[in-house]
Amino acid sequence: MAMFETVCEGLIAQRVERNDLVVALGGGVVGDLAGFAASAVRRGLDFVQVPTTLLAQVDSSVGGKTGINSRHGKNLIGAFHQPVLVIADTALLDSLPPRVFRAGYAEVAKFGLLGDAAFFSWLEANWQDVFSGAPAREHAIAVCCRGKAGIVARDERETGERALLNLGHTFGHAFEAAAGYSDRLMHGEAVALGMALAFEFSARKGLAAAAEAERVSRHLAAVGLPAHVRDIAGTVPDADHLMDLIAQDKKVKRGKLTFILVRGIGSAFVAPDVDPAEVRVFLAEKLNER
Numbered sequence: 001m002a003m004f005e006t007v008c009e010g011l012i013a014q015r016v017e018r019n020d021l022v023v024a025l026g027g028g029v030v031g032d033l034a035g036f037a038a039s040a041v042r043r044g045l046d047f048v049q050v051p052t053t054l055l056a057q058v059d060s061s062v063g064g065k066t067g068i069n070s071r072h073g074k075n076l077i078g079a080f081h082q083p084v085l086v087i088a089d090t091a092l093l094d095s096l097p098p099r100v101f102r103a104g105y106a107e108v109a110k111f112g113l114l115g116d117a118a119f120f121s122w123l124e125a126n127w128q129d130v131f132s133g134a135p136a137r138e139h140a141i142a143v144c145c146r147g148k149a150g151i152v153a154r155d156e157r158e159t160g161e162r163a164l165l166n167l168g169h170t171f172g173h174a175f176e177a178a179a180g181y182s183d184r185l186m187h188g189e190a191v192a193l194g195m196a197l198a199f200e201f202s203a204r205k206g207l208a209a210a211a212e213a214e215r216v217s218r219h220l221a222a223v224g225l226p227a228h229v230r231d232i233a234g235t236v237p238d239a240d241h242l243m244d245l246i247a248q249d250k251k252v253k254r255g256k257l258t259f260i261l262v263r264g265i266g267s268a269f270v271a272p273d274v275d276p277a278e279v280r281v282f283l284a285e286k287l288n289e290r
């Protein structure tokens with residue numbers, strides 16, 4: 001919030017005008033913040049996304065969701081504000097610390113897991129080339145951008161299909177908030193854990209085969225992402241605290257939670273009627289495995 005004020009005041013001090021252009025050069029945090037400032041200053045300035053992290057190139061720079069975190073939860077203050085242009089220079093990724101690249105890879109895997117089983121299989125075979133920067137990296141980024149742009153074009157305001165992009169994010173945001181949005185747990189790492197849990201929870205409910213959930217955890221672990229609660233460093237909150245965080249993140253509607261669940265790899269769906277008590281029991285068990 002303080003940084004949002006600084007950026008807005010900075011733009012105004014520069015005497016920015018309605019026909020000026022804001023350029024968001026950086027990772028997802030800069031893109032979300034600059035985009036939100038652009039949406040608000042003078043009631044809306046055009047802006048360009050120049051994403052410099054893998055996560056931002058495959059996900060956050062596309063689709064026009066901008067915003068900042070509230071003390072009460074992730075992304076609670078924001079706006080839909082489409083960039084007029086996105087320029088993803090994949091050579092910028094060469095300077096990323098390995099951990100940051102890996103965290104971004106979680107959102108790459110997400111595109112396979114939510115709707116493109118063939119892409120996930122391709123990633124299982126080619127992830128090392130994606131990491132090392134071969135043409136495989138550009139291919140993966142293009143697949144994700146095309147996939148996301150298609151979803152957003154069909155459902156910009158998230159009344160349906162776009163919600164699938166939140167696969168792993170309900171569990172993930174709770175762990176991310178619990179870690180205080182600190183470098184203890186990066187967004188992508190939290191999403192990796194969240195996706196593994198979403199698959200396990202779906203398997204538990206008999207919606208997906210247990211072998212599919214294991215395949216997901218195995219791939220995430222192979223690339224070095226957290227796939228189990230025990231992979232998270234430091235203290236982890238108890239199930240009640242996690243449920244409070246989940247309730248803040250996802251509005252509880254008539255006592256039910258909306259989750260993105262799966263019937264298998266590549267087939268995520270919106271489940272609007274998940275019983276919080278069932279989630280709580282599941283989380284308590286997972287925390288016990290620590």
Ligand SMILES: NC(=O)c1ccc[n+]([C@@H]2O[C@H](COP(=O)([O-])OP(=O)(O)OC[C@H]3O[C@@H](n4cnc5c(N)ncnc54)[C@H](O)[C@@H]3O)[C@@H](O)[C@H]2O)c1
Pocket residue numbers: 026027028029030032052053054055056059060061062063064065066092093094095096097100103104187188
């Ligand atoms: N708006 C959306 O639709 C959307 C989608 C997914 C994620 N997000 C948000 O994106 C954020 C995460 O973004 P992120 O993973 O890019 O994190 P980030 O923006 O914090 O960047 C990670 C780190 O990499 C550094 N960095 C950036 N580019 C670099 C480069 N080229 N070389 C070296 N270092 C570089 C940054 O300074 C930072 O320390 C989260 O807050 C998440 O909520 C938004």
Ligand SMILES: [Zn+2]
Pocket residue numbers: 107169187191
């Ligand atoms: Zn995300």
